Amino acid sequence: MTGAGEIVAGEPRPIAGGQPRPAAGEPRPVVLDCDPGHDDALAILLALARPELRVLAVTTVAGNAPLERTTRNALRVLTFLGRSDVPVAAGAERPLLRAPWVPVEFHGESGLDGADLPEPAVPALGEDAIELTARVVREAAGLVTLVPTGPLTNIALFLRAHPRLAARIAAISLMGGSLGEGNTTAAAEFNLWADPEAAAIVFEAGIPILMSGLDVTHQALMRSADITRLEAAGGRTGRVFAGLLRFFAVHHRQRYGWDGPPIHDAVAVARLVEPGLVTSRRLRVDVETTGELTRGRTVADPEGLSGRPPNADVGVAIDRQRFVDLLVEAVAAFG
Ligand code: RIB
Ligand code: CA
Numbered sequence: 001m002t003g004a005g006e007i008v009a010g011e012p013r014p015i016a017g018g019q020p021r022p023a024a025g026e027p028r029p030v031v032l033d034c035d036p037g038h039d040d041a042l043a044i045l046l047a048l049a050r051p052e053l054r055v056l057a058v059t060t061v062a063g064n065a066p067l068e069r070t071t072r073n074a075l076r077v078l079t080f081l082g083r084s085d086v087p088v089a090a091g092a093e094r095p096l097l098r099a100p101w102v103p104v105e106f107h108g109e110s111g112l113d114g115a116d117l118p119e120p121a122v123p124a125l126g127e128d129a130i131e132l133t134a135r136v137v138r139e140a141a142g143l144v145t146l147v148p149t150g151p152l153t154n155i156a157l158f159l160r161a162h163p164r165l166a167a168r169i170a171a172i173s174l175m176g177g178s179l180g181e182g183n184t185t186a187a188a189e190f191n192l193w194a195d196p197e198a199a200a201i202v203f204e205a206g207i208p209i210l211m212s213g214l215d216v217t218h219q220a221l222m223r224s225a226d227i228t229r230l231e232a233a234g235g236r237t238g239r240v241f242a243g244l245l246r247f248f249a250v251h252h253r254q255r256y257g258w259d260g261p262p263i264h265d266a267v268a269v270a271r272l273v274e275p276g277l278v279t280s281r282r283l284r285v286d287v288e289t290t291g292e293l294t295r296g297r298t299v300a301d302p303e304g305l306s307g308r309p310p311n312a313d314v315g316v317a318i319d320r321q322r323f324v325d326l327l328v329e330a331v332a333a334f335g
Contacts, residue, residue: 065111114247
């Protein structure tokens with residue numbers, strides 16, 4: 001496994017400002033690894049709606065719900081959007097070491113409560129998530145960007161099982177972590193708390209990371225007026241996603257008093273679509289795996305005291321109105 005910043009044998013990685021870019025005009029090939037999950041569903045919608053991205057595959061992981069449900073939810077969203085052509089493969093049903101734990105209050109029993117989505121038109125592939133990711137990365141003409149929006153178990157397993165394919169990964173744009181408060185413990189955000197060992201493997205892999213943690217995603221709220229606008233803009237897609245968002249809003253209003261939920265996962269996609277959307281700090285970030293109070297915490301090292309080079313562009317601010325516009329436009333694109 002390479003250290004942060006070490007050049008891995010294989011294709012040179014075009015790195016411009018920490019965010020490797022495909023050739024001008026070419027869509028960026030991405031693999032979405034997710035645990036739908038309401039905000040994962042919006043991340044999938046946005047990625048499929050944008051010409052700047054080409055979704056090669058969707059892989060699923062246990063997180064917001066058990067794996068069987070997150071996989072069914074990913075398939076239902078793709079079926080609803082008419083994109084059952086996108087291959088889906090299920091991955092890890094539990095973290096590498098830790099016991100699984102589902103925050104059912106956020107996403108409901110199904111993991112995607114609040115809307116009547118169709119049953120999947122096609123099943124998940126027989127391949128598992130790691131095999132599918134390896135296959136599409138090998139077959140891609142250029143570098144592939146991984147976009148994990150759940151616990152990082154699948155990404156860690158992929159990197160461990162296929163170390164030579166790390167050189168074909170342009171970047172990892174992940175939702176997770178927090179420099180400030182946590183949402184699962186005082187110290188840690190759910191995706192990294194759920195599988196801190198997997199997260200540590202990912203942050204130490206030497207692949208450029210775009211980290212969209214709570215510092216930026218708690219600014220990425222879809223307020224009730226935004227949801228109404230989204231509903232009006234997008235026909236059946238608008239109605240269904242407005243229903244999902246209104247369900248997702250309930251717990252956030254009760255817990256935080258917010259007028260609308262944070263669309264965490266869509267930030268990891270949106271910043272690939274519009275690099276200027278998110279303001280970020282280039283930092284060294286490592287993941288705590290041994291602390292009892294601090295399990296899964298992302299520890300930033302702004303002064304480089306560790307001697308380890310920066311490995312992540314950490315989102316700290318977002319143009320919320322433009323973010324909302326992107327989601328409304330995505331819903332309208334499906335109509
Ligand atoms: O902490 C927020 C993250 O946990 C999001 O990815 C949400 O979908 C849940 O997985
Ligand atoms: Ca998620």
